[in-house]
Amino acid sequence: MSRYADYFAAERRRHIEELLAFLRIPSVSALPQHAADVQQAAEWTAARLDRAGVSGVRVMPTGGHPVVYGEWLQAPGKPTVLVYGHFDTQPADPVELWTTPPFEPAIRDGRVYARGASDNKGNMLVPILAVEAMLRVTGGLPLNVKFFFEGQEEIGSPQLPAFVAEHRDLLAADLVISSDSFLWAPDQPQLLIGLKGLAAIEIEVKGARSDLHSGLFGGAVPNALTSLVEILASMHQRRPGGGAGRVAVEGFYDQVRPLSPEDRRRMAEVPFDEAAYAAELGVDTLVGEPEYTPVERLWARPTLEFNGLWGGFQGAGIKTVLPNEAHAKLTCRLVPDQDPREIVRLLTAHVERHRPPGVKVTVTRPPGNSWPYLMPADHPGNRAAHAVLTRVYGKEPYYARTGGTVPVIPLFLRELGAYTVGFGFASPDENFHAPDEFFRLESLDRGLEAYCAYLDALGETL
Amino acid sequence: MSRYADYFAAERRRHIEELLAFLRIPSVSALPQHAADVQQAAEWTAARLDRAGVSGVRVMPTGGHPVVYGEWLQAPGKPTVLVYGHFDTQPADPVELWTTPPFEPAIRDGRVYARGASDNKGNMLVPILAVEAMLRVTGGLPLNVKFFFEGQEEIGSPQLPAFVAEHRDLLAADLVISSDSFLWAPDQPQLLIGLKGLAAIEIEVKGARSDLHSGLFGGAVPNALTSLVEILASMHQRRPGGGAGRVAVEGFYDQVRPLSPEDRRRMAEVPFDEAAYAAELGVDTLVGEPEYTPVERLWARPTLEFNGLWGGFQGAGIKTVLPNEAHAKLTCRLVPDQDPREIVRLLTAHVERHRPPGVKVTVTRPPGNSWPYLMPADHPGNRAAHAVLTRVYGKEPYYARTGGTVPVIPLFLRELGAYTVGFGFASPDENFHAPDEFFRLESLDRGLEAYCAYLDALGETL
Numbered sequence: 001m002s003r004y005a006d007y008f009a010a011e012r013r014r015h016i017e018e019l020l021a022f023l024r025i026p027s028v029s030a031l032p033q034h035a036a037d038v039q040q041a042a043e044w045t046a047a048r049l050d051r052a053g054v055s056g057v058r059v060m061p062t063g064g065h066p067v068v069y070g071e072w073l074q075a076p077g078k079p080t081v082l083v084y085g086h087f088d089t090q091p092a093d094p095v096e097l098w099t100t101p102p103f104e105p106a107i108r109d110g111r112v113y114a115r116g117a118s119d120n121k122g123n124m125l126v127p128i129l130a131v132e133a134m135l136r137v138t139g140g141l142p143l144n145v146k147f148f149f150e151g152q153e154e155i156g157s158p159q160l161p162a163f164v165a166e167h168r169d170l171l172a173a174d175l176v177i178s179s180d181s182f183l184w185a186p187d188q189p190q191l192l193i194g195l196k197g198l199a200a201i202e203i204e205v206k207g208a209r210s211d212l213h214s215g216l217f218g219g220a221v222p223n224a225l226t227s228l229v230e231i232l233a234s235m236h237q238r239r240p241g242g243g244a245g246r247v248a249v250e251g252f253y254d255q256v257r258p259l260s261p262e263d264r265r266r267m268a269e270v271p272f273d274e275a276a277y278a279a280e281l282g283v284d285t286l287v288g289e290p291e292y293t294p295v296e297r298l299w300a301r302p303t304l305e306f307n308g309l310w311g312g313f314q315g316a317g318i319k320t321v322l323p324n325e326a327h328a329k330l331t332c333r334l335v336p337d338q339d340p341r342e343i344v345r346l347l348t349a350h351v352e353r354h355r356p357p358g359v360k361v362t363v364t365r366p367p368g369n370s371w372p373y374l375m376p377a378d379h380p381g382n383r384a385a386h387a388v389l390t391r392v393y394g395k396e397p398y399y400a401r402t403g404g405t406v407p408v409i410p411l412f413l414r415e416l417g418a419y420t421v422g423f424g425f426a427s428p429d430e431n432f433h434a435p436d437e438f439f440r441l442e443s444l445d446r447g448l449e450a451y452c453a454y455l456d457a458l459g460e461t462l
Numbered sequence: 463m464s465r466y467a468d469y470f471a472a473e474r475r476r477h478i479e480e481l482l483a484f485l486r487i488p489s490v491s492a493l494p495q496h497a498a499d500v501q502q503a504a505e506w507t508a509a510r511l512d513r514a515g516v517s518g519v520r521v522m523p524t525g526g527h528p529v530v531y532g533e534w535l536q537a538p539g540k541p542t543v544l545v546y547g548h549f550d551t552q553p554a555d556p557v558e559l560w561t562t563p564p565f566e567p568a569i570r571d572g573r574v575y576a577r578g579a580s581d582n583k584g585n586m587l588v589p590i591l592a593v594e595a596m597l598r599v600t601g602g603l604p605l606n607v608k609f610f611f612e613g614q615e616e617i618g619s620p621q622l623p624a625f626v627a628e629h630r631d632l633l634a635a636d637l638v639i640s641s642d643s644f645l646w647a648p649d650q651p652q653l654l655i656g657l658k659g660l661a662a663i664e665i666e667v668k669g670a671r672s673d674l675h676s677g678l679f680g681g682a683v684p685n686a687l688t689s690l691v692e693i694l695a696s697m698h699q700r701r702p703g704g705g706a707g708r709v710a711v712e713g714f715y716d717q718v719r720p721l722s723p724e725d726r727r728r729m730a731e732v733p734f735d736e737a738a739y740a741a742e743l744g745v746d747t748l749v750g751e752p753e754y755t756p757v758e759r760l761w762a763r764p765t766l767e768f769n770g771l772w773g774g775f776q777g778a779g780i781k782t783v784l785p786n787e788a789h790a791k792l793t794c795r796l797v798p799d800q801d802p803r804e805i806v807r808l809l810t811a812h813v814e815r816h817r818p819p820g821v822k823v824t825v826t827r828p829p830g831n832s833w834p835y836l837m838p839a840d841h842p843g844n845r846a847a848h849a850v851l852t853r854v855y856g857k858e859p860y861y862a863r864t865g866g867t868v869p870v871i872p873l874f875l876r877e878l879g880a881y882t883v884g885f886g887f888a889s890p891d892e893n894f895h896a897p898d899e900f901f902r903l904e905s906l907d908r909g910l911e912a913y914c915a916y917l918d919a920l921g922e923t924l
Contacts, residue, residue, distance in 0.1 A: 010681055016742045033596070074919050086668030102582040108464075110643045148885055166503045172761075185828045196633075196677055198677075198782070200633075200780045207744075207745060208744050208745050209743060209744035212743070214765075214767045214769060214793060214795065215658055215660075215795050215864070215865040215866035215867055216758075216760070216864065216865050216866050217743070217760070217865070218708065218749045218765040218767045218795055218865055219543045219750045219751070219759040219760060219763055219764075219765035219795070219865065220749065220750045220759045220760050221743055221745060221748060221749070222705065222745055222747075222748075223706070223767050223768060225768040225769075225770075225771050226694075226698065226767070227705070227706075228771075229691055229694045229695050229768065229771075230695060230696075230698075230700070230706065232688075232691045233691050233692060233694075236688065236692075238692070239817055239819075242692070242816070242817070242818045242819055243684065243689070243692070243818040243820060244685070244688045244689075244692065244818070255836070281670040281671060281674070281679070281683055282669075282670050282671035283669060283670050283683060283684055283820045283821070284820060285684075285819045286682045286683060287682065287683070287684045287818070287819060287820050288681045288682045288821065289492075289681070294682045297681040297682045298678070298679070298680075298681060298682050301681055302681075303676075303680040304682035305676040305680045305681075305685050305688070305782075305784055305787070306685060306687040306688055306691065306774065307676060307775050307780065307782060307783050307784075307785070308773070308774035308775035308776050308777075308783075308785070309687050309691075309771060309772065309773050309774060309788070310688075310771065310772040310773075311770070311771055311772075312768065312769050312770035312771060312791070313769050313770035313791060314770050314772050314789070315770075317828055317829075317830070318662045318769070318791065318793060318828050318830045319769055319770070319791075320660070320767075320793050320867075321769050321770075322767055322769075323769070323770070324686070326771070327776070329774070329775060329780065329781075331676060331780060331782050333676065333677050333680055333681070344765075354704070355704070356705040356706070356749070357701075357703055357704055357705045357746075357747045357749060358705060358740075358745045358746060358747045358748065358749050359745070366779055366780050367779075367780070368780045381464070402677070402678065403676075403677040403678050403679070403680055403681065404675065404677035404678050405610060405677055405782075423636045437857045
C-alpha cells in the first residue's frame with residue numbers, strides 16, 4: 001500500500017465524475033465544426049490543472065488548435081520532467097456502431113465507454129490527479145513538473161514543431177513523460193524505447209501526350225505503367241524464393257545503426273508466434289529481410305512500402321489503352337540513425353537513376369516526414385519506470401519498440417534534448433480510433449498509484 | 463474512262479442524296495434509345511439492296527442488333543465474294559463540338575459532314591451503288607456477290623461470331639471484301655494484309671485480411687502492391703539501357719511465325735520517320751524489342767501492355783497504409799500463328815509461377831479475345847486490288863498491317879475459310895469516332911470506279 005492509497009480510495013468517485021465531464025466535450029480536432037469544443041477541452045484542462053495546485057497555467061495559441069501549459073517548479077536543485085498528452089480526440093464515425101453515444105460516457109463492467117476515453121483523456125487525466133494527490137498528501141513534489149497538453153495530436157500536430165522550437169526554454173526538461181502510451185496487454189506493462197521515422201515520396205510517370213490505342217501504338221511507345229512498374233520493382237531485392245527482401249535503394253542502409261546483441265536479446269524476449277501472427281492476418285507466410293527475425297523487422301529495421309499505385313483503366317471489362325500517366329505513393333519507415341531528408345534524397349536519386357527511356361518522371365515530397373527514435377534501455381527514466389511497473393503489475397515490463405511513428409517524441413528529443421518515457425495505461429484492445437472506445441477503471445487506479453511512485457522515484461534517481 | 467463513267471456522272475446527285483438520307487438515321491448501336499434507329503438503318507439498307515437488283519434481301523435477327531443479307535448469284539462457275547460493312551455508328555457525343563448537327567448531314571468543300579459519313583455508311587454504300595451500276599449498265603455481274611452488313615460493329619459485334627458460325631453456308635464465299643477499311647492517306651492507297659489478335663487477363667492480388675498500418679506491419683507482412691509489381695516486372699525483359707523490351711512470359715513467342723525477308727522488305731517500304739513520330743506523340747524515344755524496327759514492332763510483333771493498375775491509397779497527401787489488395791488489367795496483341803487461348807494459358811501459368819510468397823493471386827479472363835490475321839500479299843484478291851488501286855490513284859498501294867484488332871476479319875477466315883481484302887475509301891483524317899466526322903465526295907467517285915473495276919478483275923482472276 002502506497003501512502004496515497006487512502007486518498008485515492010476516498011477520491012475515486014470524484015475522479016471518475018471528472019473523467020466523465022472531460023469525456024462529454026466532443027473535442028474532435030479533425031472536424032472544423034468542433035474547433036470550439038477543442039478550445040473548451042483546453043480550457044477544461046487548464047482549469048483542472050489550476051485546481052490541482054499547478055502554477056502558471058495558460059492556454060496558448062499555436063495557429064491551429066491551442067496547447068495548455070502549467071508548471072510546479074518548487075523543487076530547486078531537483079530534475080524537471082515534462083508531462084505530455086493530448087485533449088483532442090478522433091472523430092466518432094461511424095456513430096451507429098457505438099453501443100452508447102460516443103460523447104455520452106457510460107460505465108459498463110468497470111469500463112468507461114466514450115470517444116477519447118483511452119486515447120488520450122483518461123490517460124492524460126492520470127498525471128494531473130496524481131500530482132494533485134501528491135501535493136495534497138505531502139504538500140509538495142519530489143521534483144519539478146511541467147505539463148504540456150496539445151489539441152492537435154489526432155491530425156498530426158501540424159503546428160507543434162514550430163511551437164516547441166519557439167518555446168524551448170519554457171518546455172525545457174530532463175525527461176518527457178508521455179501519458180499517450182499503452183501497456184503491452186492489460187496485465188503486462190512495457191517500456192516503449194524505439195519508434196520508426198517516416199520518409200515519403202510520390203512518383204508521377206508521364207509518357208505520350210495522351211492515352212493511346214494499345215494496338216496501334218503498343219510495342220513501340222513507352223507505357224507509363226510499364227515504366228512505373230520497372231522503377232518500383234528496382235526498389236526491393238527479391239528474397240531467394242520470391243517476395244520483397246532488403247530495400248535496394250542505393251545508400252538506404254548507410255546510416256542504420258546495427259542492432260547490438262543486447263538489442264536482439266531484448267527483442268527475442270518478447271513472445272511472438274510467427275505462425276499464429278500470420279494466420280491471424282490471413283497470410284500464409286511473412287516476408288522481408290531473411291537475416292532478421294520478424295520482431296526485428298517490425299521494430300528495428302527500416303522498410304519501404306508502396307501505399308498507393310494507379311494508372312490507366314480501372315473499370316469493368318477490357319479497355320485496350322496504353323496509359324500515358326501512372327502514379328505511386330510510397331513511404332519508408334526509418335530507424336536510428338537514418339535522416340528522413342537524406343532518405344528522401346536517396347529515393348529521388350534512385351528513381352532518377354532508374355527512369356526508363358521515353359518517359360518523364362517527377363518525384364514530389366509530401367509533408368509528414370519524421371525522425372526515428374531510440375532511447376537507451378538503461379536510461380535512468382527507464383530504470384525507474386521498470387521498477388515501478390514491475391511492482392504495480394507484478395511482472396517485468398518488456399522493452400518494446402514499434403514500427404509506428406509518433407513525431408512528437410523525436411521532436412522533443414531534437415528540440416529539448418530530452419528522451420520520452422511512455423507512461424500510459426491504455427491497453428491495445430481498447431478500440432482506439434474505433435467505435436466503443438473504452439478505458440478500464442482499474443487502469444485509472446493502477447495509473448495513479450504508478451504515477452505517484454514514478455515521480456517519487458525520479459526525484460531520487462534522475 | 464471506265465465504261466461506267468457516264469452512268470456515275472449522270473447519277474451523282476442521286477447517289478449523294480441517298481447517302482444523305484442514310485446519314486440522317488441516328489443508328490447509334492451503343493445507346494439503347496437508338497435501337498429502333500439501328501433497325502431502321504437495317505431496313506433502309508435492305509430496301510436499297512433490293513432496289514439495286516440484289517436478290518433474297520432480308521433483315522435477320524441476331525439476338526442483338528440485326529444484320530442484312532442479300533445476294534446476286536447468277537454467275538454459275540464463277541467465284542463468289544462477300545461484301546461486308548456496317549450500318550451502325552458511334553455515339554455523337556460531345557455534340558456541342560460539331561460544326562453542324564451530327565445527324566443533319568451538311569456538305570462543305572466537297573465533304574459530307576455527319577456521324578457515320580466515313581465510318582462506315584459512305585463506304586458501305588459504295589459497293590451497293592457499284593453493283594447497281596454494273597447491273598444497269600451491263601445487265602449482270604462478272605461473279606457472284608453476297609452482301610452482309612451488320613449493325614453492331616461499333617459495340618464489338620457481340621452476336622456476330624455465333625451468327626456467322628450458324629450461317630456458314632449462307633455466307634460462304636471465296637473472298638470477303640470489307641468496305642470498313644481506309645486509305646493510307648487521301649491520295650495514297652494501301653492493302654491491309656495483317657491485323658493483330660488480342661488476349662486479355664486481369665490479375666488480382668490479395669494479401670492480409672484488411673489494409674494494415676504500414677508502420678506496425680511493414681517489413682514483415684506481404685504488401686499486395688509490392689507483390690503485384692514483382693509479378694508485372696517479370697513480364698518484360700529490360701532493354702540494355704532500361705525500358706521494356708521482349709516479353710518475358712515463358713513460351714510467348716513459340717507460335718510466332720518469323721518475319722520473312724519479303725515481309726521485312728515490304729514494311730521497310732512504308733515511310734516512317736522515327737524521330738518525327740516520337741516528337742508528335744510527345745516522347746523522346748521509342749521502346750520495345752531492339753531487334754526489330756518500330757514499324758515491325760507496331761505491325762508484326764506481339765506485345766504485352768498494362769492497361770490499368772491500381773491498389774491502395776489514391777487521394778491527396780500521405781496515407782501510411784499497407785494495401786491488402788492490388789489489381790492489374792493487361793492485354794497482349796498477337797501475331798500469326800499465336801492462339802489467344804494458348805496465350806491466356808501461358809500468361810496464367812507465368813503469373814502463377816511468379817506469385818510471391820504470402821499472397822493469393824487470381825487470374826481472370828475477360829471476354830474479348832481475338833485471333834491474329836495475315837493474308838498472303840500475293841493472294842489473287844490482293845493482286846487484283848493492287849492493279850485497280852494503282853490505276854485509280856496513280857500510285858502503288860502499300861502493303862500495310864496494323865497493331866489494331868478487327869475481330870470480324872479473323873472470324874471470316876476461321877468460319878468461312880475466306881481472306882478479307884479491305885477495300886474502303888475512308889481517309890485516316892476523317893474524324894472517325896470524333897466530332898465533325900466527314901467523308902470526301904471524291905472518295906465516293908473513286909470508290910465507285912474502283913469497286914466496278916475490282917469486281918470485273920476478280921471475275922477474271924479469282
